[in-house]
Amino acid sequence: MSLTPSQFAWIAEMVERAAAIVLAPGKEYLVESRLRRLATQAGFDSIDALVLAAQRNSPPSLRHELVQAMTVNETSWFRDRDPFAALTDVALPEIVRDTPRGPLRIWSAACSSGQEAYSVAILLDKAGMSGRGYEILATDLSEEMVTKTREGRYNQLEVNRGLPASDLVTYFERQGAEWRVNDRLRSHVTTRRLNLAEALPPMQKFDVVFLRNVLIYFNLDTKRAVLNRIRQALKPGGWLLLGAAETTVGIDADFERVPAGRTAIYRVPAGSRQPVKEVTPC
The missing domain is CATH 3.40.50.150 (Vaccinia Virus protein VP39)
Structure with missing residues (x-):
């Protein structure tokens, strides 16, 4: 199931508030791919279930994990020499x-x-x-x-x-x-x-x-x-x-x-x- 516009807006607002990272419209695919990975790791059967749990703040650590999932971890040795x-x-x-x-x-x-x-x-x-x-x-x-x-x-x-x-x-x-x-x-x-x-x-x-x-x-x-x-x-x-x-x-x-x-x-x-x-x- 894809993110609804309201779910994407809620995630974008939370991530910007917590980490100042701007998730502009058009980043839905990126957000969904990272949420899909987090949902599997956290034991949720869908992205929708993950987002609902985060909105309810249950468990309390989930919002923190969601924000960390949105950070970019692309790197390499001597990147851009x-x-x-x-x-x-x-x-x-x-x-x-x-x-x-x-x-x-x-x-x-x-x-x-x-x-x-x-x-x-x-x-x-x-x-x-x-x-x-x-x-x-x-x-x-x-x-x-x-x-x-x-x-x-x-x-x-x-x-x-x-x-x-x-x-x-x-x-x-x-x-x-x-x-x-x-x-x-x-x-x-x-x-x-x-x-x-x-x-x-x-x-x-x-x-x-x-x-x-x-x-x-x-x-x-x-x-x-x-x-x-x-x-x-x-x-x-x-x-x-x-x-x-x-x-x-x-x-x-x-x-x-x-x-x-x-x-x-x-x-x-x-x-x-x-x-x-x-x-x-x-």
């Missing part, structure tokens, strides 16, 4: 020059199942940052994704999506049918559940924030609110990396746009500084 090149070629040299001591702090916001956070950890390890130290915070709205990131376990299909064979050998251990990120790399990554649409908890400030392919799901007011929170979570001179279809331009004028090869990254100005050397696209 340009932002990772921007990190190593533009942001990292600037950070090392301006703050030569102390651990590097990076936040992978909306980390999904953790591939982004561990991709960053691999890059930093290769760049020799283990001596200086680095800390990566990986957060997501979904408790299931946070747990998967913390465990660092991936099946063969998942490691085949963008992970070079040399990195698999160096940074993973085979455990049955799965591969697990080794203890040394995992020790640099901490996890927590966090809703970007809400006020942020107290956190130490970050040198870099990855917030990729997240803003596209928010309305303009939420984009502004989220970018304002992220800006306050960054150190002066800190860097923000967005998805290819995202920008701060026209939304938050307090970020400086810095070209970086085939992409652009964004920086919180920190007073007088040397201009950033632009990276020429390949």
